[in-house]
Amino acid sequence: xxxxxxILRKDLVLELRTLETVPAMVLxxxxxxxxxxxxxNRATVAGQLAAGILTGTLLFAAMLAVNRLFVAxxxxxxxxxxxxxxxxxxxxxxxxxxxxxxxxxVLEVIALPAFALLxxxxxxxxxxxxxxILLALADVALAVVGTLVSAIAVHTRARDLIGPIIALPLLxxxxxxxxxxxxxxxxxxxxxxxxxxxxxILALYDLVFALLAYAVFDFLLED
Amino acid sequence: MGPxxxxxxxxxxxLAVATTAVVAAAxxxxxxxxxxxxxxxxxxxxxYIHVPLAITALCGFVLGGLLAIAHLxxxxxxxxxxxxxxxxxxLIFAVGALITGSIWAKASWGHWWVWSDPTLTSFLIVVLLxxxxxxxxxxxxxxxxxxxxxxxxxxxxxxxVPMNFIxxxxxxxxxxxxxxxxxxxxxxxxxxxxxTVSLIGIALLYATLCKLELSAKRSRIQLRRLRRQLLGEDxxxxxxxxxxxx
Numbered sequence: 001x002x003x004x005x006x007i008l009r010k011d012l013v014l015e016l017r018t019l020e021t022v023p024a025m026v027l028x029x030x031x032x033x034x035x036x037x038x039x040x041n042r043a044t045v046a047g048q049l050a051a052g053i054l055t056g057t058l059l060f061a062a063m064l065a066v067n068r069l070f071v072a073x074x075x076x077x078x079x080x081x082x083x084x085x086x087x088x089x090x091x092x093x094x095x096x097x098x099x100x101x102x103x104x105x106v107l108e109v110i111a112l113p114a115f116a117l118l119x120x121x122x123x124x125x126x127x128x129x130x131x132x133i134l135l136a137l138a139d140v141a142l143a144v145v146g147t148l149v150s151a152i153a154v155h156t157r158a159r160d161l162i163g164p165i166i167a168l169p170l171l172x173x174x175x176x177x178x179x180x181x182x183x184x185x186x187x188x189x190x191x192x193x194x195x196x197x198x199x200x201i202l203a204l205y206d207l208v209f210a211l212l213a214y215a216v217f218d219f220l221l222e223d
Numbered sequence: 224m225g226p227x228x229x230x231x232x233x234x235x236x237x238l239a240v241a242t243t244a245v246v247a248a249a250x251x252x253x254x255x256x257x258x259x260x261x262x263x264x265x266x267x268x269x270x271y272i273h274v275p276l277a278i279t280a281l282c283g284f285v286l287g288g289l290l291a292i293a294h295l296x297x298x299x300x301x302x303x304x305x306x307x308x309x310x311x312x313x314l315i316f317a318v319g320a321l322i323t324g325s326i327w328a329k330a331s332w333g334h335w336w337v338w339s340d341p342t343l344t345s346f347l348i349v350v351l352l353x354x355x356x357x358x359x360x361x362x363x364x365x366x367x368x369x370x371x372x373x374x375x376x377x378x379x380x381x382x383x384v385p386m387n388f389i390x391x392x393x394x395x396x397x398x399x400x401x402x403x404x405x406x407x408x409x410x411x412x413x414x415x416x417x418x419t420v421s422l423i424g425i426a427l428l429y430a431t432l433c434k435l436e437l438s439a440k441r442s443r444i445q446l447r448r449l450r451r452q453l454l455g456e457d458x459x460x461x462x463x464x465x466x467x468x469x
Contacts, residue, residue, distance in 0.1 A: 169352035
Protein backbone atom coordinates (compact mmCIF):
# COMPACT_ATOMS: atom_id res chain seq x y z
CA UNK A 1 0.00 0.00 0.00
CA UNK A 2 2.80 2.40 0.90
CA UNK A 3 4.51 1.65 -2.40
CA UNK A 4 1.30 2.39 -4.29
CA UNK A 5 0.89 5.66 -2.41
CA UNK A 6 4.50 6.65 -3.08
CA ILE A 7 4.30 6.00 -6.83
CA LEU A 8 0.91 7.67 -7.09
CA ARG A 9 2.21 10.73 -5.24
CA LYS A 10 5.24 10.84 -7.52
CA ASP A 11 3.03 10.76 -10.63
CA LEU A 12 0.62 13.39 -9.37
CA VAL A 13 3.42 15.73 -8.26
CA LEU A 14 5.13 15.24 -11.62
CA GLU A 15 1.89 16.11 -13.41
CA LEU A 16 1.29 19.16 -11.20
CA ARG A 17 4.78 20.47 -11.87
CA THR A 18 5.00 19.81 -15.60
CA LEU A 19 1.29 20.13 -16.48
CA GLU A 20 1.94 17.92 -19.46
CA THR A 21 -0.86 15.38 -19.77
CA VAL A 22 -4.12 16.66 -18.31
CA PRO A 23 -4.10 20.11 -19.97
CA ALA A 24 -3.41 18.42 -23.29
CA MET A 25 -6.37 16.07 -22.73
CA VAL A 26 -8.62 19.00 -21.84
CA LEU A 27 -7.59 21.00 -24.90
CA UNK A 28 -8.01 17.94 -27.09
CA UNK A 29 -11.53 17.40 -25.75
CA UNK A 30 -12.57 21.03 -26.21
CA UNK A 31 -11.23 21.07 -29.75
CA UNK A 32 -13.04 17.82 -30.50
CA UNK A 33 -16.35 19.32 -29.33
CA UNK A 34 -15.78 22.24 -31.67
CA UNK A 35 -14.93 19.82 -34.48
CA UNK A 36 -18.15 17.90 -33.85
CA UNK A 37 -20.13 21.11 -33.90
CA UNK A 38 -18.85 21.93 -37.36
CA UNK A 39 -18.72 18.37 -38.68
CA UNK A 40 -22.33 17.66 -37.69
CA ASN A 41 -23.42 21.25 -38.37
CA ARG A 42 -25.51 21.32 -35.20
CA ALA A 43 -25.77 23.94 -32.49
CA THR A 44 -27.04 21.47 -29.89
CA VAL A 45 -27.16 17.72 -29.61
CA ALA A 46 -29.19 15.44 -27.37
CA GLY A 47 -29.82 11.80 -26.55
CA GLN A 48 -27.74 9.03 -28.11
CA LEU A 49 -25.91 11.45 -30.42
CA ALA A 50 -24.75 13.52 -27.43
CA ALA A 51 -23.75 10.37 -25.53
CA GLY A 52 -21.75 9.16 -28.52
CA ILE A 53 -19.89 12.45 -28.92
CA LEU A 54 -19.12 12.63 -25.21
CA THR A 55 -17.92 9.03 -24.75
CA GLY A 56 -16.03 8.99 -28.04
CA THR A 57 -14.21 12.20 -27.17
CA LEU A 58 -13.33 11.00 -23.68
CA LEU A 59 -12.11 7.68 -25.08
CA PHE A 60 -9.78 9.37 -27.56
CA ALA A 61 -8.60 11.88 -24.97
CA ALA A 62 -7.75 8.96 -22.70
CA MET A 63 -5.49 7.60 -25.46
CA LEU A 64 -3.27 10.68 -25.04
CA ALA A 65 -2.69 9.82 -21.39
CA VAL A 66 -2.21 6.14 -22.22
CA ASN A 67 0.60 7.07 -24.60
CA ARG A 68 2.34 9.17 -21.94
CA LEU A 69 1.77 6.97 -18.89
CA PHE A 70 5.07 5.07 -18.74
CA VAL A 71 7.26 7.34 -20.85
CA ALA A 72 9.04 8.92 -17.87
CA UNK A 73 9.73 5.46 -16.41
CA UNK A 74 11.28 4.28 -19.64
CA UNK A 75 13.28 7.36 -20.55
CA UNK A 76 14.61 8.14 -17.09
CA UNK A 77 15.29 4.65 -15.78
CA UNK A 78 12.26 4.45 -13.52
CA UNK A 79 11.65 0.84 -14.55
CA UNK A 80 15.14 -0.24 -13.47
CA UNK A 81 14.84 1.59 -10.18
CA UNK A 82 11.46 0.01 -9.54
CA UNK A 83 12.75 -3.49 -10.37
CA UNK A 84 15.72 -3.01 -8.03
CA UNK A 85 13.46 -2.02 -5.16
CA UNK A 86 12.28 -4.93 -2.98
CA UNK A 87 8.57 -4.22 -3.48
CA UNK A 88 5.60 -6.02 -4.97
CA UNK A 89 5.49 -5.39 -8.70
CA UNK A 90 1.72 -5.18 -8.86
CA UNK A 91 2.07 -1.92 -6.92
CA UNK A 92 3.18 -0.25 -10.15
CA UNK A 93 0.03 -1.43 -11.95
CA UNK A 94 -2.26 -0.23 -9.16
CA UNK A 95 -0.50 3.12 -8.78
CA UNK A 96 -0.44 3.85 -12.52
CA UNK A 97 -4.09 2.85 -12.92
CA UNK A 98 -5.01 5.15 -10.02
CA UNK A 99 -3.01 7.99 -11.57
CA UNK A 100 -4.77 7.48 -14.91
CA UNK A 101 -8.11 7.38 -13.09
CA UNK A 102 -7.34 10.70 -11.41
CA UNK A 103 -6.31 12.26 -14.75
CA UNK A 104 -9.57 11.11 -16.33
CA UNK A 105 -11.65 12.36 -13.40
CA VAL A 106 -10.01 15.79 -13.59
CA LEU A 107 -10.54 15.84 -17.35
CA GLU A 108 -14.23 15.07 -16.91
CA VAL A 109 -14.71 17.70 -14.22
CA ILE A 110 -13.69 20.25 -16.84
CA ALA A 111 -14.90 18.62 -20.05
CA LEU A 112 -18.41 17.71 -18.89
CA PRO A 113 -19.49 21.32 -18.06
CA ALA A 114 -17.78 22.46 -21.25
CA PHE A 115 -19.75 19.89 -23.21
CA ALA A 116 -22.99 21.05 -21.55
CA LEU A 117 -22.12 24.64 -22.39
CA LEU A 118 -21.00 24.13 -25.97
CA UNK A 119 -23.11 21.33 -27.40
CA UNK A 120 -25.60 19.70 -25.08
CA UNK A 121 -29.23 20.73 -25.59
CA UNK A 122 -30.99 19.34 -22.49
CA UNK A 123 -29.89 20.46 -19.07
CA UNK A 124 -27.08 18.51 -17.42
CA UNK A 125 -28.27 19.12 -13.86
CA UNK A 126 -30.96 16.46 -13.61
CA UNK A 127 -29.08 13.37 -14.87
CA UNK A 128 -25.75 14.48 -13.34
CA UNK A 129 -25.76 11.90 -10.52
CA UNK A 130 -26.41 8.97 -12.86
CA UNK A 131 -23.85 10.25 -15.34
CA UNK A 132 -21.19 10.50 -12.62
CA ILE A 133 -21.74 6.86 -11.59
CA LEU A 134 -21.60 5.73 -15.22
CA LEU A 135 -18.46 7.73 -16.01
CA ALA A 136 -16.74 6.56 -12.82
CA LEU A 137 -17.22 2.94 -13.89
CA ALA A 138 -16.09 3.79 -17.41
CA ASP A 139 -12.99 5.52 -16.01
CA VAL A 140 -12.05 2.36 -14.13
CA ALA A 141 -12.23 0.45 -17.42
CA LEU A 142 -10.14 3.08 -19.22
CA ALA A 143 -7.62 3.20 -16.38
CA VAL A 144 -7.12 -0.56 -16.09
CA VAL A 145 -7.01 -1.36 -19.82
CA GLY A 146 -5.04 1.81 -20.52
CA THR A 147 -2.37 0.96 -17.96
CA LEU A 148 -2.04 -2.61 -19.21
CA VAL A 149 -1.78 -1.60 -22.86
CA SER A 150 0.54 1.29 -22.05
CA ALA A 151 2.90 -1.10 -20.26
CA ILE A 152 2.92 -3.31 -23.36
CA ALA A 153 3.30 -0.46 -25.83
CA VAL A 154 6.01 1.52 -24.04
CA HIS A 155 8.68 -1.03 -24.95
CA THR A 156 7.76 -1.17 -28.62
CA ARG A 157 9.38 0.89 -31.31
CA ALA A 158 6.16 2.52 -32.50
CA ARG A 159 4.60 2.94 -29.07
CA ASP A 160 2.35 5.88 -29.94
CA LEU A 161 0.77 3.75 -32.65
CA ILE A 162 0.70 0.38 -30.92
CA GLY A 163 -1.00 1.70 -27.77
CA PRO A 164 -4.21 3.03 -29.34
CA ILE A 165 -4.64 0.28 -31.92
CA ILE A 166 -4.60 -2.37 -29.16
CA ALA A 167 -6.52 -0.36 -26.57
CA LEU A 168 -9.39 0.81 -28.77
CA PRO A 169 -10.75 -2.63 -29.79
CA LEU A 170 -10.30 -3.87 -26.21
CA LEU A 171 -12.35 -0.93 -24.96
CA UNK A 172 -15.24 -1.28 -27.40
CA UNK A 173 -17.41 -3.29 -24.95
CA UNK A 174 -16.89 -0.60 -22.30
CA UNK A 175 -17.68 2.10 -24.87
CA UNK A 176 -20.90 0.31 -25.86
CA UNK A 177 -22.07 0.15 -22.25
CA UNK A 178 -21.11 3.77 -21.48
CA UNK A 179 -22.62 5.28 -24.61
CA UNK A 180 -25.82 3.25 -24.43
CA UNK A 181 -26.15 3.94 -20.73
CA UNK A 182 -25.62 7.69 -21.20
CA UNK A 183 -27.96 8.01 -24.19
CA UNK A 184 -31.26 8.14 -22.24
CA UNK A 185 -29.65 10.38 -19.60
CA UNK A 186 -28.79 13.08 -22.12
CA UNK A 187 -32.14 13.01 -23.90
CA UNK A 188 -34.67 15.82 -23.40
CA UNK A 189 -36.86 14.80 -20.43
CA UNK A 190 -34.75 11.63 -20.24
CA UNK A 191 -33.97 9.24 -17.45
CA UNK A 192 -32.10 10.31 -14.33
CA UNK A 193 -30.33 7.00 -13.77
CA UNK A 194 -28.71 4.72 -16.36
CA UNK A 195 -30.27 1.30 -16.95
CA UNK A 196 -28.97 -1.30 -14.53
CA UNK A 197 -27.67 -3.65 -17.17
CA UNK A 198 -25.15 -1.13 -18.55
CA UNK A 199 -23.82 -0.48 -15.06
CA UNK A 200 -23.64 -4.23 -14.52
CA ILE A 201 -21.77 -4.79 -17.81
CA LEU A 202 -19.29 -2.02 -16.97
CA ALA A 203 -18.74 -3.38 -13.46
CA LEU A 204 -18.20 -6.87 -14.84
CA TYR A 205 -15.84 -5.57 -17.52
CA ASP A 206 -13.87 -3.66 -14.85
CA LEU A 207 -13.62 -6.74 -12.66
CA VAL A 208 -12.53 -9.11 -15.45
CA PHE A 209 -9.87 -6.75 -16.78
CA ALA A 210 -8.62 -5.84 -13.32
CA LEU A 211 -8.06 -9.53 -12.56
CA LEU A 212 -6.50 -10.15 -15.98
CA ALA A 213 -4.17 -7.17 -15.69
CA TYR A 214 -3.16 -8.23 -12.19
CA ALA A 215 -2.42 -11.76 -13.46
CA VAL A 216 -0.24 -10.77 -16.44
CA PHE A 217 1.36 -7.51 -15.33
CA ASP A 218 4.41 -9.13 -13.72
CA PHE A 219 5.44 -10.59 -17.07
CA LEU A 220 5.68 -7.11 -18.56
CA LEU A 221 8.32 -6.05 -16.03
CA GLU A 222 10.68 -9.05 -15.99
CA ASP A 223 14.08 -8.19 -17.31
CA MET B 224 26.73 -29.48 -30.28
CA GLY B 225 23.17 -28.29 -30.52
CA PRO B 226 20.20 -30.50 -29.86
CA UNK B 227 19.80 -33.52 -32.15
CA UNK B 228 18.11 -32.79 -35.48
CA UNK B 229 14.42 -33.59 -35.61
CA UNK B 230 12.36 -34.65 -38.54
CA UNK B 231 9.87 -31.82 -38.82
CA UNK B 232 6.34 -32.36 -39.96
CA UNK B 233 6.08 -35.99 -38.94
CA UNK B 234 2.50 -37.13 -39.39
CA UNK B 235 1.77 -34.22 -41.70
CA UNK B 236 1.10 -36.49 -44.67
CA UNK B 237 -1.50 -38.56 -42.84
CA LEU B 238 -3.20 -35.46 -41.53
CA ALA B 239 -3.26 -33.90 -45.00
CA VAL B 240 -4.82 -37.03 -46.53
CA ALA B 241 -7.48 -37.17 -43.81
CA THR B 242 -8.23 -33.46 -44.31
CA THR B 243 -8.60 -33.85 -48.05
CA ALA B 244 -10.95 -36.81 -47.59
CA VAL B 245 -13.17 -35.09 -45.03
CA VAL B 246 -13.29 -31.77 -46.90
CA ALA B 247 -14.17 -33.62 -50.13
CA ALA B 248 -16.89 -35.56 -48.31
CA ALA B 249 -18.19 -32.33 -46.77
CA UNK B 250 -18.37 -30.59 -50.16
CA UNK B 251 -20.13 -33.61 -51.66
CA UNK B 252 -22.67 -33.54 -48.82
CA UNK B 253 -23.15 -29.77 -49.15
CA UNK B 254 -23.90 -29.89 -52.87
CA UNK B 255 -25.60 -33.26 -53.37
CA UNK B 256 -27.12 -34.33 -50.06
CA UNK B 257 -28.16 -31.34 -47.95
CA UNK B 258 -31.64 -30.09 -48.91
CA UNK B 259 -32.18 -26.60 -50.32
CA UNK B 260 -33.31 -24.15 -47.66
CA UNK B 261 -36.98 -23.29 -48.14
CA UNK B 262 -36.59 -19.48 -47.71
CA UNK B 263 -33.03 -18.77 -48.76
CA UNK B 264 -32.45 -21.36 -51.46
CA UNK B 265 -29.02 -22.20 -52.78
CA UNK B 266 -27.11 -19.34 -51.14
CA UNK B 267 -27.85 -20.77 -47.71
CA UNK B 268 -25.22 -23.45 -48.46
CA UNK B 269 -22.48 -20.93 -47.72
CA UNK B 270 -23.53 -21.50 -44.12
CA TYR B 271 -21.64 -24.82 -44.21
CA ILE B 272 -18.38 -22.94 -44.87
CA HIS B 273 -19.02 -19.68 -43.02
CA VAL B 274 -20.04 -21.01 -39.62
CA PRO B 275 -17.27 -23.66 -39.33
CA LEU B 276 -14.70 -21.03 -40.37
CA ALA B 277 -15.95 -18.67 -37.67
CA ILE B 278 -16.11 -21.35 -34.97
CA THR B 279 -12.64 -22.65 -35.84
CA ALA B 280 -11.15 -19.15 -35.84
CA LEU B 281 -12.63 -18.27 -32.44
CA CYS B 282 -11.51 -21.58 -30.92
CA GLY B 283 -8.07 -20.97 -32.45
CA PHE B 284 -7.85 -17.52 -30.83
CA VAL B 285 -8.68 -19.00 -27.44
CA LEU B 286 -6.23 -21.85 -28.11
CA GLY B 287 -3.54 -19.25 -28.84
CA GLY B 288 -4.25 -17.74 -25.43
CA LEU B 289 -3.96 -21.11 -23.69
CA LEU B 290 -0.66 -21.85 -25.46
CA ALA B 291 0.54 -18.40 -24.41
CA ILE B 292 -0.26 -19.26 -20.78
CA ALA B 293 1.94 -22.34 -21.20
CA HIS B 294 4.67 -20.08 -22.57
CA LEU B 295 4.42 -17.59 -19.71
CA UNK B 296 4.47 -20.35 -17.09
CA UNK B 297 7.22 -22.48 -18.60
CA UNK B 298 9.16 -19.82 -20.46
CA UNK B 299 10.08 -22.09 -23.36
CA UNK B 300 9.99 -20.44 -26.76
CA UNK B 301 8.40 -23.45 -28.49
CA UNK B 302 5.09 -22.55 -26.81
CA UNK B 303 5.39 -19.05 -28.17
CA UNK B 304 5.89 -20.47 -31.66
CA UNK B 305 2.76 -22.62 -31.25
CA UNK B 306 0.75 -19.69 -29.93
CA UNK B 307 1.94 -17.53 -32.82
CA UNK B 308 0.95 -20.13 -35.43
CA UNK B 309 -2.46 -20.72 -33.81
CA UNK B 310 -3.27 -16.98 -33.83
CA UNK B 311 -1.82 -16.36 -37.28
CA UNK B 312 -3.89 -19.15 -38.83
CA UNK B 313 -7.03 -18.13 -36.89
CA LEU B 314 -6.71 -14.62 -38.25
CA ILE B 315 -6.69 -15.97 -41.81
CA PHE B 316 -9.73 -18.15 -41.07
CA ALA B 317 -11.46 -15.20 -39.40
CA VAL B 318 -11.01 -13.00 -42.47
CA GLY B 319 -12.47 -15.88 -44.51
CA ALA B 320 -15.43 -16.02 -42.13
CA LEU B 321 -15.99 -12.25 -42.44
CA ILE B 322 -15.95 -12.44 -46.24
CA THR B 323 -18.30 -15.44 -46.45
CA GLY B 324 -20.54 -13.87 -43.80
CA SER B 325 -20.70 -10.68 -45.81
CA ILE B 326 -21.69 -12.59 -48.95
CA TRP B 327 -24.38 -14.42 -47.02
CA ALA B 328 -25.67 -11.16 -45.51
CA LYS B 329 -25.91 -9.59 -48.99
CA ALA B 330 -27.81 -12.57 -50.31
CA SER B 331 -30.25 -13.04 -47.46
CA TRP B 332 -30.68 -9.53 -46.00
CA GLY B 333 -29.76 -7.45 -49.03
CA HIS B 334 -26.80 -5.63 -47.44
CA TRP B 335 -23.09 -6.41 -47.41
CA TRP B 336 -22.86 -5.37 -43.81
CA VAL B 337 -25.53 -5.49 -41.10
CA TRP B 338 -24.75 -3.67 -37.86
CA SER B 339 -27.79 -5.02 -36.10
CA ASP B 340 -26.37 -8.51 -36.06
CA PRO B 341 -24.37 -8.99 -32.84
CA THR B 342 -22.46 -12.07 -33.95
CA LEU B 343 -21.09 -10.39 -37.06
CA THR B 344 -20.31 -7.17 -35.19
CA SER B 345 -18.48 -8.82 -32.31
CA PHE B 346 -16.59 -10.93 -34.81
CA LEU B 347 -15.37 -7.76 -36.50
CA ILE B 348 -14.19 -6.33 -33.15
CA VAL B 349 -12.26 -9.53 -32.45
CA VAL B 350 -10.64 -9.41 -35.90
CA LEU B 351 -9.68 -5.75 -35.39
CA LEU B 352 -8.07 -6.63 -32.07
CA UNK B 353 -6.12 -9.61 -33.40
CA UNK B 354 -5.02 -7.64 -36.44
CA UNK B 355 -2.73 -5.76 -34.02
CA UNK B 356 -0.95 -8.94 -32.92
CA UNK B 357 1.54 -8.94 -35.79
CA UNK B 358 2.32 -5.18 -35.66
CA UNK B 359 2.91 -5.54 -31.92
CA UNK B 360 5.38 -8.39 -32.43
CA UNK B 361 7.05 -6.60 -35.29
CA UNK B 362 7.74 -3.48 -33.28
CA UNK B 363 9.59 -5.26 -30.45
CA UNK B 364 13.16 -6.03 -31.42
CA UNK B 365 14.42 -8.24 -28.62
CA UNK B 366 13.15 -11.78 -29.45
CA UNK B 367 12.70 -12.82 -25.82
CA UNK B 368 10.73 -9.69 -24.96
CA UNK B 369 8.76 -10.03 -28.20
CA UNK B 370 7.70 -13.55 -27.20
CA UNK B 371 6.77 -12.54 -23.66
CA UNK B 372 4.76 -9.47 -24.66
CA UNK B 373 3.03 -11.34 -27.47
CA UNK B 374 2.00 -13.99 -24.94
CA UNK B 375 0.59 -11.37 -22.59
CA UNK B 376 -1.39 -9.97 -25.51
CA UNK B 377 -2.61 -13.45 -26.49
CA UNK B 378 -3.83 -14.20 -22.95
CA UNK B 379 -5.68 -10.88 -22.59
CA UNK B 380 -7.19 -11.09 -26.07
CA UNK B 381 -8.16 -14.75 -25.58
CA UNK B 382 -10.14 -13.80 -22.48
CA UNK B 383 -11.60 -10.82 -24.33
CA VAL B 384 -13.17 -13.01 -27.06
CA PRO B 385 -16.01 -14.57 -25.00
CA MET B 386 -16.65 -11.38 -23.00
CA ASN B 387 -16.95 -9.30 -26.14
CA PHE B 388 -19.56 -11.67 -27.56
CA ILE B 389 -21.65 -11.46 -24.39
CA UNK B 390 -21.59 -7.65 -24.27
CA UNK B 391 -22.37 -7.11 -27.95
CA UNK B 392 -25.19 -9.63 -27.77
CA UNK B 393 -26.68 -7.83 -24.78
CA UNK B 394 -26.44 -4.53 -26.60
CA UNK B 395 -28.42 -5.54 -29.66
CA UNK B 396 -31.37 -7.55 -30.74
CA UNK B 397 -30.76 -10.91 -32.32
CA UNK B 398 -30.91 -11.00 -36.10
CA UNK B 399 -28.44 -13.78 -36.72
CA UNK B 400 -30.08 -17.07 -37.58
CA UNK B 401 -29.62 -19.03 -34.38
CA UNK B 402 -29.57 -22.47 -35.91
CA UNK B 403 -27.07 -23.85 -33.43
CA UNK B 404 -28.42 -23.53 -29.96
CA UNK B 405 -27.45 -25.87 -27.17
CA UNK B 406 -30.64 -27.82 -27.61
CA UNK B 407 -29.96 -28.37 -31.30
CA UNK B 408 -32.39 -25.76 -32.59
CA UNK B 409 -34.63 -26.79 -35.43
CA UNK B 410 -32.01 -27.92 -37.92
CA UNK B 411 -33.16 -30.95 -39.95
CA UNK B 412 -31.09 -34.10 -39.49
CA UNK B 413 -29.60 -34.06 -42.99
CA UNK B 414 -28.47 -30.46 -42.57
CA UNK B 415 -27.00 -31.21 -39.18
CA UNK B 416 -25.00 -34.14 -40.54
CA UNK B 417 -23.65 -32.00 -43.38
CA UNK B 418 -22.78 -29.22 -40.96
CA THR B 419 -20.97 -31.58 -38.57
CA VAL B 420 -18.88 -33.06 -41.39
CA SER B 421 -18.05 -29.54 -42.64
CA LEU B 422 -17.05 -28.44 -39.17
CA ILE B 423 -14.74 -31.44 -38.78
CA GLY B 424 -13.30 -30.78 -42.25
CA ILE B 425 -12.54 -27.11 -41.53
CA ALA B 426 -11.09 -27.97 -38.12
CA LEU B 427 -8.85 -30.58 -39.73
CA LEU B 428 -7.82 -28.04 -42.36
CA TYR B 429 -6.88 -25.66 -39.54
CA ALA B 430 -4.84 -28.37 -37.80
CA THR B 431 -3.05 -29.32 -41.04
CA LEU B 432 -2.18 -25.74 -41.95
CA CYS B 433 -0.95 -25.05 -38.41
CA LYS B 434 1.22 -28.14 -38.49
CA LEU B 435 2.58 -27.21 -41.90
CA GLU B 436 3.47 -23.70 -40.78
CA LEU B 437 4.99 -24.99 -37.54
CA SER B 438 7.25 -27.46 -39.35
CA ALA B 439 8.28 -24.85 -41.92
CA LYS B 440 9.18 -22.38 -39.17
CA ARG B 441 11.04 -25.01 -37.16
CA SER B 442 12.97 -26.20 -40.22
CA ARG B 443 14.03 -22.65 -40.98
CA ILE B 444 15.15 -22.03 -37.43
CA GLN B 445 17.10 -25.29 -37.41
CA LEU B 446 18.65 -24.56 -40.79
CA ARG B 447 19.96 -21.26 -39.52
CA ARG B 448 21.39 -22.94 -36.46
CA LEU B 449 23.13 -25.63 -38.53
CA ARG B 450 24.58 -23.12 -40.98
CA ARG B 451 25.88 -21.08 -38.10
CA GLN B 452 27.56 -24.15 -36.62
CA LEU B 453 29.03 -25.14 -39.97
CA LEU B 454 30.14 -21.76 -41.34
CA GLY B 455 30.77 -19.87 -38.13
CA GLU B 456 28.76 -17.22 -36.34
CA ASP B 457 29.77 -14.38 -38.64
CA UNK B 458 29.08 -16.05 -41.98
CA UNK B 459 25.34 -16.27 -41.27
CA UNK B 460 23.73 -12.97 -40.43
CA UNK B 461 21.00 -12.71 -37.90
CA UNK B 462 17.48 -13.27 -39.10
CA UNK B 463 15.76 -10.25 -40.50
CA UNK B 464 13.55 -8.75 -37.84
CA UNK B 465 10.15 -10.28 -38.24
CA UNK B 466 6.83 -10.68 -36.54
CA UNK B 467 7.29 -14.45 -36.38
CA UNK B 468 9.32 -16.08 -33.63
CA UNK B 469 12.82 -16.77 -34.95
